[in-house]
Amino acid sequence: MTTIELDTVRKEFGDDIVAVDDVSLTIEDGELVVLVGPSGSGKSTTLRMIAGLEAPTSGDVRIDGIRVNDVQPQNRDIAMVFQSFALYPHRTVRGNISFPLEARDVPDAEVDGRVEEAAAMLDITELLDRKPANLSGGQQQRVALGRALVRDPQAFLMDEPLANLDAKLRKEMRTEVVRLQQNLGVTMVHVTHNQEEAMTMGDRVAVMNEGKIQQLAPPKEVYQRPANRFVAEFIGSPSMNLLTGSLSDGTFHADAGDVSVRVPDGLADASTATPLTLGVRPESVQIVDSPDEYTFEATVDVVELMGNVQIVHIVLDDTEFLAEIDPDLAVEQGDTLSLRLPPEKIDLFDGVRPESPRIERPADHEPSVGGTVVTEE
Amino acid sequence: MSVVEWTRHRLFGATEDPVSLRGAFRTIGVTSLVSVILVTTLFPLYWTVNTSFKPAPETQTFPPTFVPETFTVSPYVDILTGAGSSVLVNSVIVSVGATAIAMLIGVPAGYAYARNPGKVGGKHLAFWILSLRMFPPIAPILPLFFMFRQVGMIDTYPTMMLLYLTFNVPLVVWLMRSFFQDIPQAVEEAAIMDGYSRLEAFFKVSLPLVSPGIVTTTLLVWIFSWNEFQFALVFTRNAAQTYPVIIPSLVGGHATLWNQVAALSVLAMIPIIVISLLMQKRLVRGLTLGAVKG
Numbered sequence: 001m002t003t004i005e006l007d008t009v010r011k012e013f014g015d016d017i018v019a020v021d022d023v024s025l026t027i028e029d030g031e032l033v034v035l036v037g038p039s040g041s042g043k044s045t046t047l048r049m050i051a052g053l054e055a056p057t058s059g060d061v062r063i064d065g066i067r068v069n070d071v072q073p074q075n076r077d078i079a080m081v082f083q084s085f086a087l088y089p090h091r092t093v094r095g096n097i098s099f100p101l102e103a104r105d106v107p108d109a110e111v112d113g114r115v116e117e118a119a120a121m122l123d124i125t126e127l128l129d130r131k132p133a134n135l136s137g138g139q140q141q142r143v144a145l146g147r148a149l150v151r152d153p154q155a156f157l158m159d160e161p162l163a164n165l166d167a168k169l170r171k172e173m174r175t176e177v178v179r180l181q182q183n184l185g186v187t188m189v190h191v192t193h194n195q196e197e198a199m200t201m202g203d204r205v206a207v208m209n210e211g212k213i214q215q216l217a218p219p220k221e222v223y224q225r226p227a228n229r230f231v232a233e234f235i236g237s238p239s240m241n242l243l244t245g246s247l248s249d250g251t252f253h254a255d256a257g258d259v260s261v262r263v264p265d266g267l268a269d270a271s272t273a274t275p276l277t278l279g280v281r282p283e284s285v286q287i288v289d290s291p292d293e294y295t296f297e298a299t300v301d302v303v304e305l306m307g308n309v310q311i312v313h314i315v316l317d318d319t320e321f322l323a324e325i326d327p328d329l330a331v332e333q334g335d336t337l338s339l340r341l342p343p344e345k346i347d348l349f350d351g352v353r354p355e356s357p358r359i360e361r362p363a364d365h366e367p368s369v370g371g372t373v374v375t376e377e
Numbered sequence: 378m379s380v381v382e383w384t385r386h387r388l389f390g391a392t393e394d395p396v397s398l399r400g401a402f403r404t405i406g407v408t409s410l411v412s413v414i415l416v417t418t419l420f421p422l423y424w425t426v427n428t429s430f431k432p433a434p435e436t437q438t439f440p441p442t443f444v445p446e447t448f449t450v451s452p453y454v455d456i457l458t459g460a461g462s463s464v465l466v467n468s469v470i471v472s473v474g475a476t477a478i479a480m481l482i483g484v485p486a487g488y489a490y491a492r493n494p495g496k497v498g499g500k501h502l503a504f505w506i507l508s509l510r511m512f513p514p515i516a517p518i519l520p521l522f523f524m525f526r527q528v529g530m531i532d533t534y535p536t537m538m539l540l541y542l543t544f545n546v547p548l549v550v551w552l553m554r555s556f557f558q559d560i561p562q563a564v565e566e567a568a569i570m571d572g573y574s575r576l577e578a579f580f581k582v583s584l585p586l587v588s589p590g591i592v593t594t595t596l597l598v599w600i601f602s603w604n605e606f607q608f609a610l611v612f613t614r615n616a617a618q619t620y621p622v623i624i625p626s627l628v629g630g631h632a633t634l635w636n637q638v639a640a641l642s643v644l645a646m647i648p649i650i651v652i653s654l655l656m657q658k659r660l661v662r663g664l665t666l667g668a669v670k671g
Contacts, residue, residue, distance in 0.1 A: 053566055073569050080570040086563035090585045103572030147571065157570075 002064055002154040002187040003029050004050055009059035011045050011211075019045040021211035022059065027155075032181050032188045036198035037208035038234070043191045046208070047157050050189060051080050063154065074103070079148035083160040085140045087132040093119075093143050094128040100151045118150040121180070138169045149180065155187040162197065174201060195235050199223065207231045209354060224367040230354035232279050232347065238311065241285070241321050243278045244352045247271060251293075252278050252348075257316025262293040264343045266362035270350075277349040277356060282311065284345035285323035287331070288338050295340045300333055314339070422646075429453070429639035436635040452640035460623050461641050468619040468645070470534055471609075472602035475541035479598050482542070483549025484591065488579065490550065491557035503550075510547040514607050517543070522611055532614040540608045545598045552597070556590030557583065592656055600649055620645050 004027040011020040020042040027033045035043040048054040049061055052073030060067050068076055079100070087096050097118055101111045119125045122142040132140055141161065148156055158177070162170045178201050181188045192198055198205045199219040206216045207230070215227035226232035232240045245254035250268045253260050255275065263278070288295060298321070302313040305327060312331055314321040323339060331337065349356040360366065428436055429452055431445045486506075489497045497503070521540065522531075530536045560583055568578035584591075606621040613622060624641060627634050 051570060053569070072574070073566075074572045074574055078570065080567070082563045082567060084561060084563050086561065086567035088564065088568075088582055090582075099568070100571035103577075147567075151572075 003027060003062075004155060004187060004189065005060075005062040005065070006046070006050070007060040007062065009046070009049060009056045009061060011042070011049060011054060012057045018211050020049070020056075023208075023211070023213055025206060025213060025216065027187060027189060029187055030185045032178070032190060032201060032203045034190045034192060034198040034202035034205050035208055036192055036195055036205055036234075037214075039193060040210075041208040042211040043193075043206075043208045044159055047080075047159055047189060047191045050155075051078060051157050052076050077154045078157055079151065079153035079155070080157040080159065081144050081148050081161040083163050085132075085144040085161070085164070087140055087143055087147075089132050092129050092131055093124065093135070093146075096132065096143055097128075097146045097150050100147060104151065114150055115146075118146040121149070122146050137165055138173065141165060141169075141173055145177070145180070149184065153186070155189070156181070158188065158190040160191055160193065162192070163194070170197075177201065196237060199235065205235075207234060209234070214355070226347070226358055228354065228358060229277055229279070229349040229351075229356045232349065232358065233354075236281060238282050238322050238324070240279045240281050240347075242349075243316070243319065243321070244275050245278060246274045246276065254278070254316065254319075256319040257296075257298065257321075259296045259298075259316060261296055261341050261346075262343070263346055263348060264362065267346065267348045267359050270359045271348055273351040273356070275352050277352050278341075279347040279349060279358075280341045280345055282322040282324040283309075284342060285325070286340040286342060287312075287323065287325055287329060288340045291338045292340070294343055295338045297336055297338055300331055300335045300337060303331055303333060312337070425639045425642050425646075427639075428635055429643045431636050433632075433634060433636055452634075452636035453644070455634075456637045456640045456644075459637075460618075460626075461620070461637075461644070464618050464620040464623045465644060467534075467613075467617055468603060468621075471537040471541070471617065471619055472599055474534060475538040475545060475602040476595060476599040478538055479542055479545035479549050480591070480595055483546050483594075484553050486546075486550045487553025488557050488583070490554045492562070503554075506547050506550050508547075510544055514544060518607065518611050525612065531612060532616050532618075534617050536612055537609065537617055537619070540612060541602045541605060545601060548601070549594055549598060552594045553587070553590065556587045556594075560586050596652065596656055599652075603645070603649065 006023050006025040008022045008024055009020060010018070010022050012018050023042070023046055025033075025046075035046060037043045045054060049056050052061075052068065052071065056069060061069055063076065063078075088099065091099065094115055097115045098111050101114060106114070115128070116125065119128055122145055124139060124142045124146060127135060127139055127143070132143065135143065141164075144161065161177075162173050165173060174197060177190070190197075190201055192201075198207075199222075202219055204216060205219050205222050207214045207222060207227075209230050215222055215231045217225075217227075222231060222235050226235060226240075229242065233242060243252075243254040243256065243259060245252055245259070247253075247263070247268050250262055250265055251260055252263050261278075291297070298314045298316065300312055301315045304311045304313070308327065309324045310327045310329070310331070312323040312325060314323070314337075321339075325331070344361075347361075348359045350359055351357075427443065427445065430448050430450065431442070432447050432449050432451065435442060435446060486497075490503050525531055525536055564582055564586070565575075565578045568582045569575065573581060604621060605619070609619045609622045613619065620641060624638055627638050627641075
């Protein structure tokens, strides 16, 4: 039973750098929460404050309801896996995995058994007598995981542990980490800058930017109902199309290109800011034969065939606009297409800044994401 | 096979194409250069060993003899029964003591500077420590002499050990600082997360990882202390006299006992050569390879 609680935690470096700006976050027992954001968003610093490697400037860190601000990291009973793996090069794999047990004066006989068990779980038994320098990146990663799980900690902290692996291995280890976490039923906080990793791994995803949590929600909700323009752009690949412009009589006029499309009344009525942002995901854009009030015309710049889809690039002055369409549609560079933005898929953001909030759609158009909705306090 | 043919075969191999010819000339060039360097550096060493086994009259003959005509170990016996043995013992005590103190002070200081750059002792202390090595050692000798005389500490072991700190501590601090910098902080943090205190992490992880650096630094500091002349000349009389001081005293007005000078020099060289050979493997850096990926 381990919950981790951050209560308006703030971290300043020097006089003018605010790395983490009053973050509040509760991680439930057995939950895998992913902190995701661009570099410098404060996600690693947040993790290091949970670990105790950094002290908060203000605010409280609580583990199981107990304030641990003054508890040394070695006494928090939390395991951490580092981006660089940080193995001990002078010790064998066995020596690396047994290291945390030696700190706890576990009897020698038991140490051997537990090391073997952890090694078997990670399929590295045959590597136990090697030195880290003689291991591949993936093997080093497994040793680092083994060192973390051998002592059965209260929680796992993962500081971009997959970032140094190549793409194929990263996907494999991603699955493996999730499987381990579910089998052990342990609380885990995973930090990454990779939105795909966040979407696939997390029970909940905390999207961070500039030291603040922008949205804390299950992956599906983050994707379908992004809290603001930043989350909409950061989550999803390819990114959501974002057009800045203004509304008049329920029609959105983009600043770039010759784009004028109707938006649902409910959305238009709720907007307060001018200019504002219209967002639509590339996979929602439709190519139609008969133009209507939801379409605009544009010329194809580049077509990329990805196998299961093809991505059509359109240049609207200085803005790139993408449409992900059926690979069987014959579309070529230079074609003029009618692109339809389905009203139930259009998002409006009330402003043009990253933190400009998404305007809630009328109830009948709001996607159902299931489960409870958790937003930032 | 004639000599000419043999040489050509050795130099050019079977073919005489321009590429291997160029290669051959390069080999000749490099070999000649290395030979010149070897001869100029090793000849004095050879001459010292040669002289140390000659009786005193043979050191004065002209032309000099390139191997002793009368081989004798009496220079060694004479110097060791004379002043030689006590100054060598003094040298061992002073150099080992000075090295130990310098390492005890310098290693933790180097660690502190590596982990908290710009924070330990303000911005300038680290540079000030380095600057201690910049002035010539002769400069502070006079004031130091009066200071030590005032407290009655001329010609003692502790005096010499303290004096040698002036040039050894800066060296240790700066060398160890860079050795510690090569060890990623994440490895220490991993140890802390694994349940060790900061101090335990230092002793169980950082220190073993810099052991090649410690060996190198210790050796360097010890050699400096072993060979030091100026401080020893001014601050010792008899009780703490080290071997470098005794050598010029053998150069007399009427006769110089070159064979004994050479014998003492050979004796002083032996520990340096032996230790360097023994430590050669450990001097190689690279134990930290594999600590961190990428």
